[in-house]
Amino acid sequence: MKRNFCGSTPTSECTNVSNKRQKNQNTRMGQSESGYVASKDFETRSDACSGQRSAVPLAVVEEILLNLPAHQVVQVCRLVCHEWKELVDSAAHWRERCRTEGLQPYDASRPPEDWRLFYFLSKFRRNLLKNPRAEDGLQAWEIVQNGADRWVTERNRNEGDRWATERNRKLFPENTVTRCFVTYHSQCFKEQLIDLKKEGYSDAFMDQLRPRIKISDWYTPLSDYGSQYWLSVELLDQEKNPIRTYHPYKVFFQQGSDYPWCQITYVFRDYGPGVRFIRFTHGGMGWSGIRVTNSSVEICPAAERLRCTKPNLLKNPSAQDGLRGWKIVRSGGDCWVIGENWKPIPDSVTSCFVTSYGLCLKRQLIDLNKEGYSETFMDQVQPHIKISDWYGPRWDCGSEYQICVELLDQRKNPIKTFQPEKVILSFKSSEQWCEMSHVFKNYGPGVRFIRFTHGGNDTQFWAGHYGIRVTNSSVVIYPADERGTSRMGDCSRWR
Structure with a gap:
């Protein structure tokens, strides 16, 4: 007799349960990928599908689950029967999934308590800054300092708008970014405050794992006039007091030079417990100002995976062997x-x-x-x-x-x-x-x-x-x- 994939012989009760599961599937698909919700009614009835001895060893089922997309495992496979639910909910499953996909904590001495949360936050890493490329004007940004001529844009400059955006006059790398923010004359600064808990990073996750925090920003002078660029990124506690700060020197652009887009990056690591907010502030000044765009703040729970390549092709890149190789x-x-x-x-x-x-x-x-x-x-x-x-x-x-x-x-x-x-x-x-x-x-x-x-x-x-x-x-x-x-x-x- 043909057996269902749960490993038991089909019965009328199991068939009815399957039909009811199918009817409720659209509702369940709306749950988050890391959700733990399953009705008691479902768990009671699903025992009918697992009452007999499984024809497929659980070790084989586990291997099958590890080779399926994670969101399908959570949204579909977890609802098949009680045994599968226990497998999907186990820390061992997500720890093994992290291992096979190369997602490991930077510090092996501080493994995550919730491997499923660690997996999804690592796998779907995202920019925590809103509107980083000026695609929505100045939306989501708080103006900290507004110079004499304010932040303006070519598009709305003649209309007298106080804030807007500008099309990139210089080609951005890969031509992936087409708009930017512009300052003029006096100092102009804007900032965003990121609430980590609202972004899904719990207090326990931040304190226990202390994931690396990578920031990046792109800047270029507006024209051939002199200008300067400024950046400050702060990791803040619950009271919004700084725990760690990255505040590099100002970048000065001399008059008469045509500079390309430049990127500045930094990674916070080993910053200790207590980080609850991130404050990102940037801007500049000059006769024709500075342009900024494509800013990003990313939480990186997992160590970067190894590149498919030989190591650095340059010999003696850090002067460890004097001038040898150069x-x-x-x-x-x-x-x-x-x-x-x-x-x-x-x-x-x-x-x-x-x-x-x-x-x-x-x-x-x-x-x-x-x-x-x-x-x-x-x-x-x-x-x-x-x-x-x-x-x-x-x-x-x-x-x-x-x-x-x-x-x-x-x-x-x-x-x-x-x-x-x-x-x-x-x-x-x-x-x-x-x-x-x-x-x-x-x-x-x-x-x-x-x-x-x-x-x-x-x-x-x-x-x-x-x-x-x-x-x-x-x-x-x-x-x-x-x-x-x-x-x-x-x-x-x-x-």
Whole structure:
């Protein structure tokens, strides 16, 4: 006799229960993916489907459930019978689902109490800022300081509107963002206050797991006039008192330079218990102001999964082996030297390369074939190529930073180039580190080498080593459709 998937012989009572379940399915589908609601009436009647010995071992059922989408497991499979409900509700199921999908806490010594909640919050990570791209005017933003000319936009400037938005005049990376917020002349700041509990992150979850909090913001000057950009992000307690603050130095744009969109990122970690709110504030000023857009605040409960790639293709990226691996292109002033980091940098990098009063440039040439990336792979897959570089000034001297990364053909002729405007950091800037990053995509066939060149100098022409510092540089390759988050076990199919 044919058995139902619950593992028992069909009976009229079980059939009736199944029909009633079908009628109520639309109502149940409306429940949240992490809900625990099931009627007592259903649990009583479902015993009829599990009264006989199961024909399918529970271990097999568990394996089947682990290979189904999580939302179907919660909304459908959990309602089949009592045994399945117990499996879906068990911590073991969600712990194993997290393990197989590579979702693990950053700190293994603090495992989550609720693995199901951890799974869904990790899997469906989202931007907690509302209206980050100016698509809804200034909705959701609180104006903290409104300069003499206020925040305005090209679209409504002539109409006299107090607040509005503007279309991007400069192409945003990947052309994914089309609008931005604009300041003019005097200081303009706006902010959002994020209530973590209202966003689904309970007090217990934040205090026990202390997930990493990643912030990001994009900015660029409005025109070729000088301007400045400012950012502050605070983790607040229940009384809205700061527990931790990220407040990097102001970024000054010199007059007469055409700068691209720049990104600033930071990750809060090990901030302790008590975080209940996040306050995100940014803005700037200048003759024609600053533009900001695509801001984000994300809670990251799970550790980032390993990329399907070799490690960083640059040798000696953080000055741990002196200048080994680098070709010196320019060594002006008192030449390149190695220094210790005065301020910490992500990944606990402790040393850096330091420039002098004359221009200092250094370079590495990466042979992709020698690194294991065949011509066929590069031409057919055209994987994403992500470059990253960290730079920081001294507080007591102005400095200048520059970078150029080229994708080269077999004859070492450039196919694609990333060379943003020089970054000029003023005297008395904070000694915070800043990241410059870019992703090459859709660059076409023929890429065989990558040439990475960076450096700078000080702007005061002081003897010694008061110029820009660089470290933690990287060139990483990953398949485009994997978005850099594949587990290491999947690498073989790409190589």
